Amino acid sequence: xxxxxxxxxxxxxxxxxxxxxxxxxxxxxxxxxxxxxxxxxxxxxxxxxxxxxxxxxxxxxxxxxxxxxxxxxxxxxxxxxxxxxxxxxxxxxxxxxxxxxxxxxxxxxxxxxxxxxxxxxxxxx
Amino acid sequence: xxxxxxxxxxxxxxxxxxxxxxxxxxxxxxxxxxxxxxxxxxxxxxxxxxxxxxxxxxxxxxxxxxxxxxxxxxxxxxxxxxxxxxxxxxxxxxxxxxxxxxxxxxxxxxxxxxxxxxxxxxxxxxxxxxxxxxxxxxxxxxxxxxxxxxxxxxxxxxxxxxxxxxxxxxxxxxxxxxxxxxxxxxxxxxxxxxxxxxxxxxxxxxxxxxxxxxxxxxxxxxxxxxxxxxxxxx
Numbered sequence: 018x019x020x021x022x023x024x025x026x027x028x029x030x031x032x033x034x035x036x037x038x039x040x041x042x043x044x045x046x047x048x049x050x051x052x053x054x055x056x057x058x059x060x061x062x063x064x065x066x067x068x069x070x071x072x073x074x075x076x077x078x079x080x081x082x083x084x085x086x087x088x089x090x091x092x093x094x095x096x097x098x099x100x101x102x103x104x105x106x107x108x109x110x111x112x113x114x115x116x117x118x119x120x121x122x123x124x125x126x127x128x129x130x131x132x133x134x135x136x137x138x139x140x141x142x
Numbered sequence: 143x144x145x146x147x148x149x150x151x152x153x154x155x156x157x158x159x160x161x162x163x164x165x166x167x168x169x170x171x172x173x174x175x176x177x178x179x180x181x182x183x184x185x186x187x188x189x190x191x192x193x194x195x196x197x198x199x200x201x202x203x204x205x206x207x208x209x210x211x212x213x214x215x216x217x218x219x220x221x222x223x224x225x226x227x228x229x230x231x232x233x234x235x236x237x238x239x240x241x242x243x244x245x246x247x248x249x250x251x252x253x254x255x256x257x258x259x260x261x262x263x264x265x266x267x268x269x270x271x272x273x274x275x276x277x278x279x280x281x282x283x284x285x286x287x288x289x290x291x292x293x294x295x296x297x298x299x300x301x302x303x304x305x306x307x308x309x310x311x312x313x314x315x316x317x318x319x320x321x322x323x324x325x326x327x328x329x330x331x332x333x334x335x336x337x338x339x340x341x342x343x344x345x346x347x348x349x350x351x352x353x354x355x356x357x358x359x360x361x362x363x364x365x366x367x368x369x370x371x372x373x374x375x376x
Contacts, residue, residue, distance in 0.1 A: 036347060
Protein backbone atom coordinates (compact mmCIF):
# COMPACT_ATOMS: atom_id res chain seq x y z
CA UNK A 18 0.00 0.00 0.00
CA UNK A 19 2.83 2.39 0.87
CA UNK A 20 4.01 2.82 -2.71
CA UNK A 21 0.53 3.97 -3.73
CA UNK A 22 0.43 6.75 -1.17
CA UNK A 23 -0.11 10.15 -2.80
CA UNK A 24 2.17 13.11 -2.11
CA UNK A 25 1.01 16.70 -1.88
CA UNK A 26 3.46 18.48 -4.16
CA UNK A 27 1.10 20.60 -6.22
CA UNK A 28 3.36 23.66 -6.44
CA UNK A 29 0.55 25.86 -7.76
CA UNK A 30 -1.31 25.55 -4.45
CA UNK A 31 1.60 26.79 -2.34
CA UNK A 32 2.31 30.37 -1.43
CA UNK A 33 5.86 31.19 -2.43
CA UNK A 34 7.49 33.86 -0.29
CA UNK A 35 9.60 36.55 -1.98
CA UNK A 36 12.89 34.96 -0.86
CA UNK A 37 11.81 31.72 -2.49
CA UNK A 38 10.86 33.42 -5.77
CA UNK A 39 14.25 35.18 -5.86
CA UNK A 40 15.95 31.83 -5.34
CA UNK A 41 14.17 30.03 -8.18
CA UNK A 42 14.65 33.04 -10.49
CA UNK A 43 18.36 32.94 -9.68
CA UNK A 44 18.46 29.43 -11.06
CA UNK A 45 16.25 30.24 -14.06
CA UNK A 46 18.39 33.27 -14.96
CA UNK A 47 21.45 31.02 -14.81
CA UNK A 48 19.88 28.61 -17.31
CA UNK A 49 18.82 31.54 -19.53
CA UNK A 50 22.40 32.85 -19.54
CA UNK A 51 23.75 29.42 -20.39
CA UNK A 52 21.33 28.96 -23.30
CA UNK A 53 21.91 32.57 -24.39
CA UNK A 54 25.59 31.80 -24.87
CA UNK A 55 24.61 29.98 -28.10
CA UNK A 56 23.31 33.27 -29.48
CA UNK A 57 26.29 35.27 -28.25
CA UNK A 58 28.87 32.77 -29.47
CA UNK A 59 27.23 32.79 -32.91
CA UNK A 60 27.49 36.55 -33.18
CA UNK A 61 31.02 36.49 -31.76
CA UNK A 62 31.99 33.82 -34.28
CA UNK A 63 30.50 35.85 -37.15
CA UNK A 64 32.28 39.01 -36.02
CA UNK A 65 35.62 37.22 -36.13
CA UNK A 66 35.09 35.63 -39.55
CA UNK A 67 36.32 38.68 -41.46
CA UNK A 68 35.43 42.26 -42.31
CA UNK A 69 32.12 41.30 -43.91
CA UNK A 70 31.16 39.12 -40.97
CA UNK A 71 32.03 41.89 -38.55
CA UNK A 72 29.83 44.28 -40.53
CA UNK A 73 26.89 41.92 -40.46
CA UNK A 74 27.27 41.23 -36.74
CA UNK A 75 27.46 44.94 -36.10
CA UNK A 76 24.40 45.77 -38.16
CA UNK A 77 22.48 42.91 -36.57
CA UNK A 78 23.13 44.30 -33.08
CA UNK A 79 22.45 47.87 -34.18
CA UNK A 80 19.36 47.49 -36.35
CA UNK A 81 17.58 44.22 -35.63
CA UNK A 82 14.99 44.68 -32.88
CA UNK A 83 14.87 40.99 -32.05
CA UNK A 84 18.66 40.76 -31.66
CA UNK A 85 18.61 43.88 -29.49
CA UNK A 86 15.84 42.48 -27.38
CA UNK A 87 17.69 39.20 -26.83
CA UNK A 88 20.86 41.10 -25.94
CA UNK A 89 18.93 43.24 -23.49
CA UNK A 90 17.26 40.15 -22.02
CA UNK A 91 20.60 38.44 -21.50
CA UNK A 92 22.14 41.54 -19.93
CA UNK A 93 19.15 41.85 -17.58
CA UNK A 94 19.42 38.17 -16.68
CA UNK A 95 23.09 38.72 -15.97
CA UNK A 96 22.17 41.72 -13.80
CA UNK A 97 19.72 39.63 -11.79
CA UNK A 98 22.02 36.62 -11.54
CA UNK A 99 24.84 38.87 -10.38
CA UNK A 100 22.72 40.71 -7.78
CA UNK A 101 21.24 37.52 -6.39
CA UNK A 102 24.71 35.96 -6.33
CA UNK A 103 26.02 38.88 -4.32
CA UNK A 104 23.15 38.35 -1.88
CA UNK A 105 24.34 34.76 -1.46
CA UNK A 106 27.90 35.92 -0.79
CA UNK A 107 26.68 38.38 1.83
CA UNK A 108 24.62 35.57 3.40
CA UNK A 109 27.74 33.40 3.53
CA UNK A 110 29.31 36.08 5.68
CA UNK A 111 26.41 35.68 8.10
CA UNK A 112 24.34 38.73 7.15
CA UNK A 113 20.78 38.77 5.88
CA UNK A 114 19.91 35.43 7.42
CA UNK A 115 17.02 36.79 9.48
CA UNK A 116 13.65 36.83 7.77
CA UNK A 117 13.34 40.65 7.83
CA UNK A 118 16.83 41.31 6.54
CA UNK A 119 16.44 38.55 3.92
CA UNK A 120 13.25 40.19 2.64
CA UNK A 121 15.00 43.54 2.53
CA UNK A 122 17.91 41.99 0.63
CA UNK A 123 15.46 40.36 -1.80
CA UNK A 124 13.79 43.72 -2.47
CA UNK A 125 17.22 45.28 -2.92
CA UNK A 126 18.07 42.59 -5.48
CA UNK A 127 14.89 43.41 -7.41
CA UNK A 128 15.59 47.16 -7.29
CA UNK A 129 19.20 46.67 -8.39
CA UNK A 130 18.08 44.37 -11.24
CA UNK A 131 15.53 46.94 -12.41
CA UNK A 132 18.23 49.61 -12.41
CA UNK A 133 20.69 47.39 -14.28
CA UNK A 134 17.97 46.41 -16.78
CA UNK A 135 17.23 50.08 -17.50
CA UNK A 136 20.94 50.83 -17.91
CA UNK A 137 21.30 47.82 -20.20
CA UNK A 138 18.34 49.09 -22.24
CA UNK A 139 19.91 52.53 -22.59
CA UNK A 140 23.17 50.93 -23.67
CA UNK A 141 21.59 48.55 -26.21
CA UNK A 142 19.24 51.12 -27.80
CA UNK B 143 -20.24 30.78 6.93
CA UNK B 144 -16.67 29.89 6.11
CA UNK B 145 -15.90 27.76 3.07
CA UNK B 146 -13.30 25.14 3.91
CA UNK B 147 -11.70 23.13 1.15
CA UNK B 148 -9.95 20.03 2.44
CA UNK B 149 -7.62 17.51 0.87
CA UNK B 150 -9.26 14.09 1.18
CA UNK B 151 -7.75 10.70 0.65
CA UNK B 152 -8.90 7.38 2.07
CA UNK B 153 -6.38 4.62 1.27
CA UNK B 154 -9.04 1.91 0.99
CA UNK B 155 -11.74 3.86 -0.85
CA UNK B 156 -9.96 6.41 -3.03
CA UNK B 157 -7.72 5.88 -6.02
CA UNK B 158 -6.62 9.48 -5.94
CA UNK B 159 -6.83 12.36 -3.46
CA UNK B 160 -9.43 15.08 -4.09
CA UNK B 161 -10.52 18.39 -2.58
CA UNK B 162 -13.82 18.47 -0.68
CA UNK B 163 -15.67 21.66 0.24
CA UNK B 164 -17.46 22.20 3.54
CA UNK B 165 -19.41 25.09 4.99
CA UNK B 166 -18.58 25.86 8.61
CA UNK B 167 -20.36 28.24 10.96
CA UNK B 168 -17.59 29.91 12.97
CA UNK B 169 -20.08 32.16 14.76
CA UNK B 170 -18.16 35.14 13.38
CA UNK B 171 -15.38 34.49 15.88
CA UNK B 172 -11.66 34.54 15.09
CA UNK B 173 -10.99 30.93 16.06
CA UNK B 174 -7.95 28.81 15.33
CA UNK B 175 -7.74 26.59 12.26
CA UNK B 176 -7.73 23.54 14.55
CA UNK B 177 -11.07 24.67 16.03
CA UNK B 178 -12.46 24.73 12.49
CA UNK B 179 -11.23 21.17 11.96
CA UNK B 180 -12.88 20.09 15.21
CA UNK B 181 -16.16 21.64 13.99
CA UNK B 182 -15.75 19.77 10.70
CA UNK B 183 -15.18 16.54 12.57
CA UNK B 184 -18.78 16.87 13.80
CA UNK B 185 -19.98 17.13 10.18
CA UNK B 186 -17.80 14.29 8.93
CA UNK B 187 -16.55 11.85 11.53
CA UNK B 188 -14.29 10.22 8.95
CA UNK B 189 -12.06 13.28 8.62
CA UNK B 190 -8.52 12.42 9.72
CA UNK B 191 -5.94 14.83 11.14
CA UNK B 192 -3.40 14.79 13.96
CA UNK B 193 -3.64 17.01 17.00
CA UNK B 194 -2.79 16.77 20.66
CA UNK B 195 -1.82 19.68 22.89
CA UNK B 196 -3.74 22.36 20.92
CA UNK B 197 -1.27 25.04 21.99
CA UNK B 198 1.72 24.80 19.64
CA UNK B 199 3.88 22.63 21.88
CA UNK B 200 3.47 19.08 20.60
CA UNK B 201 3.88 19.79 16.88
CA UNK B 202 1.23 17.29 15.76
CA UNK B 203 -1.00 19.47 13.61
CA UNK B 204 1.42 20.84 11.06
CA UNK B 205 -0.39 21.27 7.75
CA UNK B 206 -0.48 23.42 4.64
CA UNK B 207 -2.91 26.24 5.45
CA UNK B 208 -3.91 28.43 2.48
CA UNK B 209 -0.60 27.59 0.83
CA UNK B 210 1.69 28.07 3.81
CA UNK B 211 2.83 25.44 6.30
CA UNK B 212 1.87 26.06 9.91
CA UNK B 213 0.39 24.64 13.08
CA UNK B 214 -3.40 24.61 12.89
CA UNK B 215 -3.76 25.12 16.67
CA UNK B 216 -1.92 28.45 16.82
CA UNK B 217 -2.98 29.87 13.45
CA UNK B 218 -5.97 32.20 13.86
CA UNK B 219 -8.34 32.41 10.89
CA UNK B 220 -7.73 36.16 10.64
CA UNK B 221 -4.07 35.58 9.81
CA UNK B 222 -4.70 33.28 6.82
CA UNK B 223 -8.26 33.54 5.51
CA UNK B 224 -8.97 35.79 2.54
CA UNK B 225 -12.31 35.93 0.72
CA UNK B 226 -13.84 33.72 3.38
CA UNK B 227 -12.04 30.63 2.08
CA UNK B 228 -9.76 28.25 3.94
CA UNK B 229 -7.79 25.60 2.06
CA UNK B 230 -6.23 22.80 4.09
CA UNK B 231 -3.78 20.36 2.56
CA UNK B 232 -1.34 17.92 4.17
CA UNK B 233 2.29 18.98 4.62
CA UNK B 234 4.02 18.76 1.23
CA UNK B 235 6.41 16.11 -0.04
CA UNK B 236 5.78 13.36 2.51
CA UNK B 237 3.44 10.44 1.64
CA UNK B 238 -0.18 10.92 2.70
CA UNK B 239 -1.62 8.15 4.88
CA UNK B 240 -5.11 9.58 5.02
CA UNK B 241 -6.58 13.09 4.60
CA UNK B 242 -4.24 15.46 6.47
CA UNK B 243 -2.20 12.71 8.11
CA UNK B 244 1.24 12.20 6.58
CA UNK B 245 3.86 9.51 7.00
CA UNK B 246 6.73 11.27 8.79
CA UNK B 247 9.12 8.31 8.51
CA UNK B 248 11.52 10.01 6.12
CA UNK B 249 11.59 13.10 8.32
CA UNK B 250 12.43 11.08 11.44
CA UNK B 251 15.09 9.09 9.58
CA UNK B 252 16.91 12.34 8.81
CA UNK B 253 16.55 13.37 12.45
CA UNK B 254 17.98 10.05 13.57
CA UNK B 255 21.03 10.52 11.32
CA UNK B 256 22.28 13.55 13.25
CA UNK B 257 22.35 11.59 16.55
CA UNK B 258 20.02 13.87 18.49
CA UNK B 259 21.45 13.18 21.93
CA UNK B 260 24.38 14.40 24.00
CA UNK B 261 27.57 12.41 23.43
CA UNK B 262 30.26 12.77 26.06
CA UNK B 263 32.98 10.19 26.54
CA UNK B 264 34.49 11.72 29.69
CA UNK B 265 33.54 10.14 33.05
CA UNK B 266 30.24 11.47 34.33
CA UNK B 267 30.71 13.94 37.20
CA UNK B 268 29.05 13.34 40.59
CA UNK B 269 26.21 15.78 40.13
CA UNK B 270 25.84 17.20 36.62
CA UNK B 271 27.83 18.65 33.71
CA UNK B 272 27.95 22.36 34.32
CA UNK B 273 27.65 25.10 31.71
CA UNK B 274 28.36 28.78 32.07
CA UNK B 275 25.42 31.10 31.31
CA UNK B 276 27.23 32.10 28.10
CA UNK B 277 27.59 28.47 27.00
CA UNK B 278 23.94 27.84 27.78
CA UNK B 279 22.92 30.91 25.81
CA UNK B 280 24.32 29.37 22.63
CA UNK B 281 21.51 26.81 22.70
CA UNK B 282 18.76 29.44 22.62
CA UNK B 283 16.91 29.40 19.31
CA UNK B 284 17.99 25.79 18.77
CA UNK B 285 16.55 23.64 21.55
CA UNK B 286 13.00 25.00 21.17
CA UNK B 287 12.29 22.98 18.01
CA UNK B 288 9.21 20.75 18.35
CA UNK B 289 9.83 18.70 15.18
CA UNK B 290 6.51 19.60 13.58
CA UNK B 291 8.15 19.27 10.11
CA UNK B 292 6.66 22.55 8.84
CA UNK B 293 10.14 23.75 7.80
CA UNK B 294 11.52 20.62 6.15
CA UNK B 295 8.35 20.07 4.14
CA UNK B 296 8.45 23.73 2.96
CA UNK B 297 12.01 23.29 1.69
CA UNK B 298 12.44 22.66 -2.07
CA UNK B 299 15.82 21.02 -1.42
CA UNK B 300 14.06 18.55 0.89
CA UNK B 301 11.24 18.00 -1.66
CA UNK B 302 13.65 16.73 -4.28
CA UNK B 303 16.11 14.92 -1.97
CA UNK B 304 14.24 13.83 1.18
CA UNK B 305 16.49 10.78 1.48
CA UNK B 306 19.86 12.51 1.18
CA UNK B 307 19.39 16.10 2.41
CA UNK B 308 18.97 16.20 6.21
CA UNK B 309 16.57 19.13 5.93
CA UNK B 310 16.25 22.28 8.04
CA UNK B 311 14.73 20.60 11.11
CA UNK B 312 17.43 17.93 11.33
CA UNK B 313 20.22 20.43 10.68
CA UNK B 314 18.95 22.85 13.32
CA UNK B 315 19.19 19.97 15.79
CA UNK B 316 22.59 18.93 14.40
CA UNK B 317 23.84 22.42 15.24
CA UNK B 318 22.12 22.31 18.63
CA UNK B 319 24.51 19.48 19.61
CA UNK B 320 27.53 20.92 17.78
CA UNK B 321 27.07 24.12 19.78
CA UNK B 322 26.64 22.34 23.11
CA UNK B 323 29.71 22.81 25.35
CA UNK B 324 28.99 19.45 27.03
CA UNK B 325 29.14 17.47 23.78
CA UNK B 326 32.52 15.96 22.87
CA UNK B 327 31.60 14.36 19.52
CA UNK B 328 31.98 17.51 17.37
CA UNK B 329 34.50 15.85 15.05
CA UNK B 330 32.39 12.71 14.50
CA UNK B 331 29.26 14.79 13.99
CA UNK B 332 30.95 16.97 11.36
CA UNK B 333 32.42 13.91 9.63
CA UNK B 334 28.92 12.49 9.36
CA UNK B 335 27.66 15.66 7.64
CA UNK B 336 30.60 16.18 5.29
CA UNK B 337 29.15 15.13 1.92
CA UNK B 338 27.57 17.02 -1.00
CA UNK B 339 23.98 16.35 0.12
CA UNK B 340 23.51 16.31 3.91
CA UNK B 341 24.22 20.01 4.47
CA UNK B 342 25.24 21.50 1.15
CA UNK B 343 21.90 20.94 -0.61
CA UNK B 344 20.72 23.97 1.34
CA UNK B 345 20.60 26.87 -1.12
CA UNK B 346 19.55 29.50 1.38
CA UNK B 347 16.01 29.75 0.05
CA UNK B 348 14.79 30.45 3.59
CA UNK B 349 11.31 28.96 3.26
CA UNK B 350 12.12 27.22 6.57
CA UNK B 351 12.60 30.51 8.41
CA UNK B 352 9.46 31.92 6.80
CA UNK B 353 7.19 29.12 8.06
CA UNK B 354 8.68 28.07 11.44
CA UNK B 355 5.81 28.37 13.96
CA UNK B 356 8.32 28.77 16.79
CA UNK B 357 10.21 31.59 15.05
CA UNK B 358 13.46 29.62 14.81
CA UNK B 359 16.13 30.07 12.15
CA UNK B 360 17.47 26.87 10.52
CA UNK B 361 19.19 28.86 7.73
CA UNK B 362 21.46 30.54 10.26
CA UNK B 363 22.23 27.23 11.99
CA UNK B 364 23.08 25.66 8.63
CA UNK B 365 25.40 28.61 7.94
CA UNK B 366 27.22 27.87 11.22
CA UNK B 367 27.55 24.17 10.32
CA UNK B 368 28.88 25.10 6.89
CA UNK B 369 31.49 27.35 8.48
CA UNK B 370 32.50 24.56 10.87
CA UNK B 371 32.83 22.12 7.96
CA UNK B 372 34.93 24.64 6.02
CA UNK B 373 37.22 25.34 8.99
CA UNK B 374 37.61 21.62 9.55
CA UNK B 375 38.60 21.05 5.90
CA UNK B 376 41.36 23.67 5.93
